[in-house]
Amino acid sequence: MKTGSDNRSWMILERPKPAKVSDAEDYWLFAPSQLSARCxxxxxxxxxxxxxxxxxxxxxxxxxxxxxxxxxxEYLNVLDPLITQKRTRLASSCTNA
Known part of the structure; x- marks a missing residue:
């Protein structure tokens, strides 16, 4: 599967993707003992x-x-901050170019 955003090159995602967690609400307020394979x-x-x-x-x-x-x-404390950090870095590298 290929995907891309922000007018950047499409990239091929790794395959196979690990299974989704059984219930996203199992860990809402507290971290799981280790990150899920999907995260x-x-x-x-x-x-x-x-x-x-x-x-x-x-x-x-x-x-x-x-x-x-x-x-x-995992979404709130790992993925969303990582995505925000990555976008911020990209935006600052575009304005500094």
């Missing part, structure tokens, strides 16, 4: 350069956690 997968994809499109970003935390297939805690 670790998305962290790798983001670090490789993948970023979600605008529709995914607008979903909110409940739908966002469900879309990624991760616990709500």
């Amino acid at each position: 670790a997968y998305w962290v790798r994809q983001i670090e490789r350069g993948w970023l979600p499109n605008r529709r995914i970003v607008r979903e909110g935390y409940q739908n966002g956690a469900d879309w990624y297939g991760v616990y709500i805690w």
Whole structure:
């Protein structure tokens, strides 16, 4: 599967994708003892350069956690901050270029 956002190059996501967590609400306020395989997968994809499109970003935390297939805690405390950090870095590198 290829995907891309922000007028950047399309990238091929790793396959196979790990299974979604069984219930995103199992870990809402507190961290799981270790990140789910699905969360670790998305962290790798983001670090490789993948970023979600605008529709995914607008979903909110409940739908966002469900879309990624991760616990709500993982979405709020791992993926969303990582995506925000990555976008901020990209925006500052574009203005400094």
